[in-house]
Amino acid sequence: MEQTAFRMEARGVSKIFGNHTALDAVEFGLLPGEVHALLGENGAGKSTLIKILTGAYQPDGGKILVDGEEVVLNSPLHAQSFGIGAVYQEVNLLPNRSVAENLFLGHQPTRFGLVDRRRMDREARVLLQRYGLGIDPSSELGTHSVAVQQIVAIARAVQLSGKVLILDEPTASLDRDEVQRLFEVVAGLKRDGLAIVFITHFLDQVFALADRVTILRNGKLIDTRRLDELTRTELVRKMLGKDIAFSGSTSLKTERPVTDVLIDYEGYGKKRSVHPFSLTIHKGEVIGVAGLLGSGRTEMARIMFGIDPADQGTATLNGRPVAIKTAVDAIKHGFGFCPEDRKADGIFGELSVRENIVIALQGKLGWFRALNRDEQLDLAGQFGEAMDIRAASLDMPVKLLSGGNQQKVILARWLATDPAFLILDEPTRGIDVGAHAEIVRTINRLRDDGMALVVISSELDEVVAYSSRIVVMRDREMVAELRGEDISPGVIVQAIATHGEKAA
């Protein structure tokens, strides 16, 4: 019945970057008056599809239809003229200007060539009232909360476009009340007949707001379904691509720790980032962290390492309370952290392999105990060999290495500082099979040597293979801690999916 009268449609759309197919003949139809959730893990092709729908990218195959007519969208502005507007997590407005100006910039009412401010404020007030915002239109946008800015952004997008509204993770930086307010606005727009695409990592929000869902994985369309025909577990399974039979329960068995406690986080958390969590980590233990993208995995790691300092809770290291306010504190206490996006956060692309390996150790030693070149070469050679880094020379720039070898360089860097506790965020993403095996082998070896590790990974099979315990994150909250025979992909999927049902 709903296969007719799509407001906007993507037919067989493909997008290829180099030799990587980001989107493979994806079909996507959007009905007027519906909220359509678009789901998928990192690299599934969500953002590529959105960029094609808003005209930021041109598809390499397939076509885009608006109201049944084929269109070519050259740019986001051009798409706007077809009635397609988008609002992103980062509010793309001007915090330094008034609310009214943000609503009308480029379309301000003018009189005798001059902006008619009074009329602009009046029209803005009327417009804002429709969204339940009683704020002063002449006030500075930046003085309002992110949620209000988000609604102003929606008001602008709807005002200028009016047919299709794409919401790209609009709730990612909002608290619960603010999310509720945003949902009311979206529900109102839906009643007005707008077609709304909703992207989020929060499954609760999908079930609360969306009518239909489209799931992408690895650039392919997995399914488009009505949400009332779909259970949460089915949804997670489709997203992760795991066809697994579920074992019965997620009972938390207690197992006697065999080694000493290294570090104990108690009620540790940060507002607007991760709900307080408690985690005890023993020497010689690998804690796997599982959860969907955006569940707070990375935030948890950043808080543990002091990049985003915790604002509540305590950390105890070897029985003594410690304050970890900065990454430097963490390094002094013998922590190491390999971030998820190694290009942005981990690797100094222009520097040599040698320099990249010694830099953390040098940071630990301080300014006045410089390692001389021989010491550097010795260290780099030793760890390079241990990690089997395949570089023509230790003096070649790291950016010329493959992803897997870059990852090994970062690992070697931290190993050189002889850490007691190492956090790895997605250590195996985007690297080849050989390097993958090498890194898993290293994780196992380090654990056997008595190091404590926290490893975040989306690869369930992999986490299961090396973890002594698994922590499951969901909606920025630690929702389960799995031990012993509960460590299986099936239980993890169930923990991710089912825990929220009682909360929702």
Added chain:
Amino acid sequence: MNRSLRPLMATVIIFAIAYAAAVMQFPGLLSTRVLGNFLTDNAFLGITAVGMTFVILSGGIDLSVGAVIGFTGVLVAVLISSLGLHPLVAFAIALVVAALFGAAMGFAIHYLQVPAFIVTLAGMFLARGGASVITQDSVPINHAFYSYLSSLYFRLPGGGRLSFVGLLMVAVFIVGAIVAHRTRFGSYVYALGGNTTSASLMGVPVARTTIQIYMLSSVLAGLAGIVFSLYTSAGYPLAAVGVELDAIGAVVIGGTLLTGGYGFVFGTFVGVMLLGLVQTYIIFDGTLSSWWTKIVIGFLLFLFIVLQRLVFAASSRGDRAPQKA
């Protein structure tokens, strides 16, 4: 808008206090004669500072204005004295040259993605060098129309004189304020200073606006060069060295945020007047070295930068949005 008014209010209050204090010591300062001279003596700086206000509001900087003043002064002088052109024709030529110069800088800044600091620094050397290539010496301008313009004034009550150039500066400030606060172009300037990415996503013509901003700055610097040549009745290639820094100082003291997005053209006017007051005070005192002007300006600048930091850091939202996992 309250927040951005605060530095402006501070400037106005400091000016009022400083003026009152100066008048108490030298009652002669409170006369239309001194006020009229304020406007005349600072006309070229004020006109330049209006252009600089637009540039800084958009988040840029223009280091070339002092050199453009020198260049247009020499160009006008040579066109009139050596080629015998009518001053009005010479003015038109000078302003067109300045406009093209500014457009070229704006073009480089936008399309080559070179920081404005570097581009306008290059522009500064080019314009200053160009002026010296035209002539190394001071070129006197002897033309009836020139003498007429430079002696043109309105008599103010109390014996003061509002000269043509002083009036021109006031006019430039008024037009500048209307353009900044009441036109779409003005709102685009603020938009660029707020967030360039957002601005372009919101449909601001970034390329056109950037080029127009630097054109405006160069044209106003050219106009300031003409005013300077009227003021001195000569063109000299080393005229107005360092005026770009005085102009930046006046803009910042006037409450415009150096990183762009916040500020008022009127604030710049007060800033220029405050600088003028400091200079006049030192002349009245007679015992102080003129370098004290620099020290006071330095102190004021520092004060205002700290003030802005406090105003904008205290009320900005501290919580960074959590990163995407």
